[in-house]
Amino acid sequence: MRFLVFSFFFLCAHFVTAQNRQANSISGTVIDSEDLAPVQYAYLYLKNYPDFSALADEQGEFKFFFPSQFLDETVVISSIGFEKKEVSISSLAKTGNTLRLQRQLLSLNEVTVMPEDNFIEEMISKAIDNIPNNYPDKRHQLRGFYRKVSTNYEEFTKLVEAAVVVEEVSYFKEGVDIRIKLESLRQSDELGEVDSSMTILKHRIREHIKSTGSTLGPSNQVIKTYQHNNGFRGDAYHSKTWFGKDGDRFMGIPELPTYRRLMGEEIVGNDTIYQIAFSSKDPPNGSSYLKINARNHAIVEYQIGWLSGEYQTFAKFREVDGVYYPEMFRNKELRLINRDVGTHQMDISTIWFDVPVTEDFKKIRVKNALGRDEEVESNKYELDSSFWKTYDFIKKHPLDSAIIRSLEMNKSLEQQFKRNAKD
Known part of the structure; x- marks a missing residue:
């Protein structure tokens, strides 16, 4: 068992409540603007938060649920053969919406001829086979910006931000070879209700797994977010993982089919x-997917959710000199800090990356690297306010105003950062 969280999924699953009890929803129909026929299985998602999504049915009818703090967001509607459409949520009614899609006109050099039989299976199989060709095989470094936001219903209860440097080796090697250096960290107050008994329980479960001889994943949140979401490295060459050689997680087996x-x-x-x-349900609702480049069969983006959406990983890659390096990782999981377990209470961890450095970089020494079980959310780190004022990642990925309002109900974030840093 690679990660503590996998064993904890099933321990807590019976506590899980309906996702976002106070969610808003819109419903309606997606139709072809030319003949007014329903557009079957059109895909809808929030432009800036694509993990909130819905799939229209055979009649083009949909019902889309989303948290109320996203009322100012934009919905994107997408379907093969049609141009994407963007509509602001504020312009839509709660029910009875009719969304018209324009047919997509392709020039001759844009037309891609797809084989009718087994196209999807062949595309996925080639993507798995080409992992060794498309991802790094030598040492490199990535500058990254880590942010964890915790939620409780419609409120945000914790913020952690860190500037990190990741030193990677060949993707053929195991994840234990990764070194991550923390350059600076800041964190808000904890506004959630923390039950110390849950911390003790998680520790006991981890010790039990260790006693069985099973492999434990890192408990360090930064390392776990990087390693867990980077499904191509190391584990891609083991047969029974998500991106394993046989690809049965995507292909399915007769006893447990996978629909694509x-x-x-x-x-x-x-x-x-x-x-x-892809999904174990037919038809897939789009919450788990792969994006594959037809030119080289590189997986440029993927999202995988399990249970009923309580856990989700997202990864996006960019091509640099013919090799794909991570651009963004995001991990969503239940926040197990008290007994009020449910999808209203989540940890959402994200790492954004700069372009890789492959030559002439100073290696991270072992003593300067984060420990796999090191506690990041502690007050042992000094606050460098001047660093954060000029940190370029903050300008590229500003904190959402809804998060700021929620966390600053009693005290400014800057005051909280100072309070939770090393004296």
Whole structure:
């Protein structure tokens, strides 16, 4: 068992409540603007928060749930053969919406001929086989910005931000070879109700797993977010993992079938990118998917959710000199700090990355690297306010105003950062 969280999934699953009890919803129908026919299985998602999504049915009808703090967001509607449509939530009614999609006109050099039989299976199989060709095989470093936001219903209860440097080796090697250096950290107050008995329980479960001889994943949240979401490295060459050689997690087996569906395609430069949804349910609702570049069969983006959406990983990659390096990782999981367990109480951890450095960099020494079980959320780190004022990642990824308002109900974030730093 690679991660403590996997064993904890099933321990806590019977506590899980309905997702976001105070969620808003919109419903309606997606139709073809030319003949007014329903657009079957159109995919809807929030533009800036794509993990909130919905799938229209055979009649083009949909019902889309989302948290109320996103009332100012934009919904994107996508379907193969149609142009994407963006609509502000504020312009929609709660029910009875009719969303019209324009048919997509393709020039001759944009037309991609797809084989009718086994196209999806072949595309996924080639993507798995080409992992050794598409991802790094030598040492490199990545500057990264880590942010964890914790939620409780419609309120945000904790913020942790860190500037990190990741030193990677070949993706053929195991994750224990990763070194991550923490350059600076700041964190808010803890506004959630913490039950110390849950901390003790998690520790006992971890010790029990260790006593069985099973492999434990890192408990350090930064390392876990990086390693857990980077499914290509190390584990990609083991047969029974998500991106394993046989790919049975995506292909399915007779006793446990996996359903797949082509959700759409997009032209990026001269490349055609296919989005393939997969699920144990038919049809897939799009919450788990792969995006594959038809040119080199590289997986450029993926999202995997399990249980009923309580756990979700997202990864996006960029191509640099013919090799794909991470651009963004995001991990969502239940926040197990008290007995009020449910999808209203989540940890959402994200790491954004700069372009990789492959030559002439100073290696991270073992003593300066984060320990796999090191506690990051502590007051042993000094606050460097001047660093954060000039940190370029903050400008690229500003904190959402809804999060700021929620966390600053009693005290400014700057005051909280100072309070929770080393004296």
